[in-house]
Amino acid sequence: MGKERFKEILNSELQRLDESNVSKRKENIIEKFVSIDGRAKKAVVDNKEYILFNSNDYLGFRFNEDIKKAEEKAIKKFGSGPGAVRFISGSLKIYKELEEELAKFHNAESAITFSSSFAANLAVIHCFIKGQTKSSLVGREVLVISDELNHRSIIDGIRVSGLSKENKVIFKHLDYDHLNQILEKNKGKFSRVLIISDGIFSMLGEYADLKKIQELAKKYDQYYEEGILTIIDDAHGVGAFGETGKGCQEVCNTKPDLIVATMGKAFGSDGGYVVGDKIYIDYLRESAATYIYSNPTSPGTAAAALKALKILQSEEGKRLLEKLKQNQKYFKEKMKYNGFRFAADSTHPIQPILIGDSKKTRELTNKLFEEGIIVTQISYPVVPLGKDEIRIQISAAHAKEDIDELIEKIVPIAKKLEII
Numbered sequence: 001m002g003k004e005r006f007k008e009i010l011n012s013e014l015q016r017l018d019e020s021n022v023s024k025r026k027e028n029i030i031e032k033f034v035s036i037d038g039r040a041k042k043a044v045v046d047n048k049e050y051i052l053f054n055s056n057d058y059l060g061f062r063f064n065e066d067i068k069k070a071e072e073k074a075i076k077k078f079g080s081g082p083g084a085v086r087f088i089s090g091s092l093k094i095y096k097e098l099e100e101e102l103a104k105f106h107n108a109e110s111a112i113t114f115s116s117s118f119a120a121n122l123a124v125i126h127c128f129i130k131g132q133t134k135s136s137l138v139g140r141e142v143l144v145i146s147d148e149l150n151h152r153s154i155i156d157g158i159r160v161s162g163l164s165k166e167n168k169v170i171f172k173h174l175d176y177d178h179l180n181q182i183l184e185k186n187k188g189k190f191s192r193v194l195i196i197s198d199g200i201f202s203m204l205g206e207y208a209d210l211k212k213i214q215e216l217a218k219k220y221d222q223y224y225e226e227g228i229l230t231i232i233d234d235a236h237g238v239g240a241f242g243e244t245g246k247g248c249q250e251v252c253n254t255k256p257d258l259i260v261a262t263m264g265k266a267f268g269s270d271g272g273y274v275v276g277d278k279i280y281i282d283y284l285r286e287s288a289a290t291y292i293y294s295n296p297t298s299p300g301t302a303a304a305a306l307k308a309l310k311i312l313q314s315e316e317g318k319r320l321l322e323k324l325k326q327n328q329k330y331f332k333e334k335m336k337y338n339g340f341r342f343a344a345d346s347t348h349p350i351q352p353i354l355i356g357d358s359k360k361t362r363e364l365t366n367k368l369f370e371e372g373i374i375v376t377q378i379s380y381p382v383v384p385l386g387k388d389e390i391r392i393q394i395s396a397a398h399a400k401e402d403i404d405e406l407i408e409k410i411v412p413i414a415k416k417l418e419i420i
């Protein structure tokens, strides 16, 4: 038997996922993109064209000619890959330029980039749990408090940190009274606290009340010897939310200690980053395993992200952010008018349409696919069982006609499936 037995076990697990309509591995293979005047680019799958409503490319930057040119230029100058991790064979200047611009954009002292924001979250959580003084009050003195709907990279960051049960607490989603109770109950019992939350919650498009979190951190800071550090993952917020695209920081008009975000969504590029006070960023550069032992993104990717950031701060960026907002409103009003229910009242381009049943949700996404529209089914374990949704993601690249086409096609299918 041996390994054959293991393969049998894996096979039955894959079958179980298929039968429960939640498997994800049968991905659409996009052969290319095609342009239609004034409309969002269409993806070509098996020679058929599809409008995408499931991309994080909120501003359409991944097809921006200036961004592509900046990437090409950097490849010519620095080569196609980083060569090694940054401290070994020298850090390419483009990474420094990008970090300086990110810090400036967020009005922070300093920034550090990573290969992804998943890697950035692992680093932040691990490093700031680990950076302990010798004067600990209790055995392992850090308490981590995390919103129950935080992204998987935060969950895994906490899991791999090796903290014991007593050192990690989950607070109810967006329930800051609960967070207050936890901070009150643990006064004096730990020397340091990390409060960690998504900014925009990726499955629902809701956002955390960063002002409230900061107020609570301030109120209770004195009761913990090394204070309270607030960490916000705003991967979906940056470039898509707020008057100038600074995300939840801007919408809530406050500044968490550390913001983690990605360049792989609204920036149309790739890689993750962290911004905050220089002391935190210096410490990360010295101690984050996913920085020290793992390559950065390629120089072309960094240059594309830098160019995207510059465009975001220009008149064109303002225009795109405004168009994104208008598109999102237009979509939501039309969907509401047609009787769809939303899993949350989101003002972000992530618009979650609540379906509930996984089979119906799969049928809906399959039928839309037949009609030339790709949306994503979000199912367990990403959302709780029985709370399946389709996550529609609006982009500034969508034309009104794209949104109209989606609605014209989804309404009769949803009626037939008795969703509306």
Ligand SMILES: Cc1ncc(COP(=O)(O)O)c(C=O)c1O
Binding pocket: 116, 117, 118, 119, 151, 153, 198, 200, 202, 233, 234, 235, 236, 261, 262, 263, 264, 271, 272
């Ligand atoms: C909230 C949040 N954080 C982090 C990530 C990971 O982003 P990246 O692709 O940069 O690792 C995602 C993407 O799924 C996300 O939604």
